Amino acid sequence: SGGLSLTCIGWIKTVWEFCKEDSNRVIFSLKVGLAVLLVSFLILFQAPYQVFGTSIIWSILTVAIMFEYTVGATFNRGFNRALGSLLAGILAVSVAQLAIFAGHVAEPIIIGFSIFLIGALTSFLKQWPSLVPYEYGFRVILFTFCMIVVSGYRKGNPVRTAIDRLYAIAIGGFVAVLVNVLVCPSWAGERLHKELVKNFDAVADSLEECVRKYLTDDGSEQTEFSKTVMDEFPDEPAYKGCKATLNSSAKIDSLAISAKWEPPHGRFRHFFYPWSEYVKVASVLRFCAFEVMALHGVLHSEIQAPYNLKTAFQSEIQEASSQAAELVRSLGKDIMNMKRNLRTSLLKRVHSTTERLQRAIDMHSYLLTSGHDFANDNKSNSAKLLSKQVSHENSPDLVFDQGSGAGDGNGSQEMPSNQTPAETPDQNGTPATAARVAVESYHEAMKKQQRRLYSWPSREVDDQFEEGSSGVDFLPRMKALESTASLSLATFTSLLIEFVARLDHLVEAVDELAKMANFKYGDS
């Protein structure tokens, strides 16, 4: 029993954590309890029961069915129920009167036929694309119609039944709305607002995480794809967030639909607040997030650029991505604080950093296609190249800042850019030891790289290729793979640049939202 009490304590702890995570859950539960309690008073106390009679029981049903999490959703559902009941009531009373006039024999036939017709018609209409959001309303029409017509047939007086039922539903709806709005209201607009801001942060986090992992991954601890569960990498919490952002479109759409039903409240004070702009901004943000997913694809691709090549462009990639992430985050913050900022300076900075990255890639593009040299037996060239590169590493400002000279006019220092690897003069005074270290680390990286390359295309299929081929073409094949491996860095940077290009549209969309929602100009 000690074990039992332990599991019991663990269970209570889990529930407690669940409540603490979002206290609104508990509040919502208590609100529902309160609403049904209030309605049940109408029956439990003698006075109201004598006024309304047994049909008041429908108001309990209405509360239980209508009470939704947010105010907007409750209004929406209430509207569906009210309009549906009203239409059904009118239809039912008309049909019932017609049936009574038709006489005793025809009455059940007319009623049966009308039930069939309404059943088929409502079910057909609720599949019509523009009417799909009102699915619940059509269900209400159907069962309300059936109940009024049928009970009218058995008890007589369908008008009385219809009116009683509408009364009960109106009272139930009134109580549900009242409790929902007056007791700790949970506004769909507020949730939408927070959800959008959260998405901005998720995309920024995921971008930074991806780039950080790409730059630090030296290939030693590759998690094999087939061994991990699809799409899930335990050491990438932000990736999950980014994926959630991509899947959030349905959630955001439904929150926006609910938000449109809400009256002005809290921070959203003016009528016709542009909730649909939130949907647009979220869609542009997802458009950016697709690039982050593609970056993740490169990160987890089995073909990887050599670690040394990655480090050569580390500072530029790092800078561009962290500035892009900062821009995304500050856009999210602007929305959160409802401030309007054009963020021109940040955008400018991101663009200039990205341009520096482009230029660095351009100047050292021979590195990306020098797989030939790397694989040849004369390692002297590549060793020189590499030692050069390592010396850049140690003093990154020396070379790369020439590339970044967009604003400081040092174009005259520009390295001759049509230099090819074969022509690279061996003029830099790197100490011999440093060069040797570089060569050794290069060898090691290359060995690792080759081990990993072998795993693609997958072993099994690869063996089957081999059958007809002689050993002669083995070397060129390896070279092709190496070159592709180096181009994987080009892919990574291109995707990063494309991400930055899409930020323009994101800034524009956020500014459009800020304009339409009358955000105040601010500087934070």
Place this chain on the structure above:
Amino acid sequence: SGGLSLTCIGWIKTVWEFCKEDSNRVIFSLKVGLAVLLVSFLILFQAPYQVFGTSIIWSILTVAIMFEYTVGATFNRGFNRALGSLLAGILAVSVAQLAIFAGHVAEPIIIGFSIFLIGALTSFLKQWPSLVPYEYGFRVILFTFCMIVVSGYRKGNPVRTAIDRLYAIAIGGFVAVLVNVLVCPSWAGERLHKELVKNFDAVADSLEECVRKYLTDDGSEQTEFSKTVMDEFPDEPAYKGCKATLNSSAKIDSLAISAKWEPPHGRFRHFFYPWSEYVKVASVLRFCAFEVMALHGVLHSEIQAPYNLKTAFQSEIQEASSQAAELVRSLGKDIMNMKRNLRTSLLKRVHSTTERLQRAIDMHSYLLTSGHDFANDNKSNSAKLLSKQVSHENSPDLVFDQGSGAGDGNGSQEMPSNQTPAETPDQNGTPATAARVAVESYHEAMKKQQRRLYSWPSREVDDQFEEGSSGVDFLPRMKALESTASLSLATFTSLLIEFVARLDHLVEAVDELAKMANFKYGDS
């Protein structure tokens, strides 16, 4: 009134089209009509009404609420309703008996408190992650409990009320299930099966469309991003399909949940059919579709590789993508026909073609980084390069098939691969006219290219960069952009290669499904 009748005819046409598009919609509507009609007979005819009494009205409500599109969903909802009503009935009877024993004064207090408690508890539980699918069941518990307790309090005999209600619900549920299963049943499993196959085709179509457009787009008719509606390109019908595939996860999940409720039927004859494998395959397929989205991103990127560069690799890209698309399509076809094929030969072909693409990129990688030469004043080199390239175009087998010699052992013919552009010998006997045409078309393409490049980074921000910088660094900047433009081709091919790499996992997932679902071995 002529206009009115015209709009009326147009309207009827639209409805007709809607029905023809999926005749199941009409069948579903008629089925609902039939089900409610059958239930209403219980009340309209004298005999059953005398047996069951007025509470039979609840069976109409049950049919209207329970009747879902697919058999599985109806079972699922019916289960929720049945179990919910049963639990609520037991709870309500217990509480009511307790209240009666407690005496006249305490009775309403106990009932009120229990209503509050059940309201809060069910609302809390339905938010618990693992209980979210049973949301409807908790709603049923709440309102059934309230109705039995309250009407028991007013009419006495809560046990009788509870049993009557359960009867009525059982009858309604029985009719709903019977009609749903016996009259043109719409199986969730069948729909899931078709939906998955459709997704395979959508991804294949989208890949082919994207590559076709990429290769034929010479930059003359660039639809500007800001002018088109986000994410929508009217001339890309397949793109929409691919996006729909990415957004289909919720649909597939819910269909799989419904399918699990269905008994063996039609082609899915054995118990515990692995519906969850469908979800897994769909998830791997989405994983592949992400790469297609990234390819689309490159296609619509404002930085584009020169048209000539694209044509140089046209046949390889074309072949790799169409074979990849064929593989995806044939996997979809295997699932459709429930055949098990390993598709090794197709996978082998795709891999070998992709390898050829890699090798072509590798051998001509100088083209990707030769922006320097292209932009210099001495056009002679690039003209030579280009005329060479054009002659390759005319006889693609001559050069590229050397690269593809994986199986035919012609490694000795291999072009010296450490050749750099400066060293390219002018030995090929292209006619002078062809060369001139090539040079001219190159000039034109380059001009267009430059016009387009200027639009990125966006004009506005760009102007602000210019402020502090002298004219000196303009040229290198252009070069940097050109090089990035060429690398965009490398990005495109890398993404295509990554797509092919992911196909391994797709083939594996489909085979796992085929194994678990006992697909028969077949050769179509």
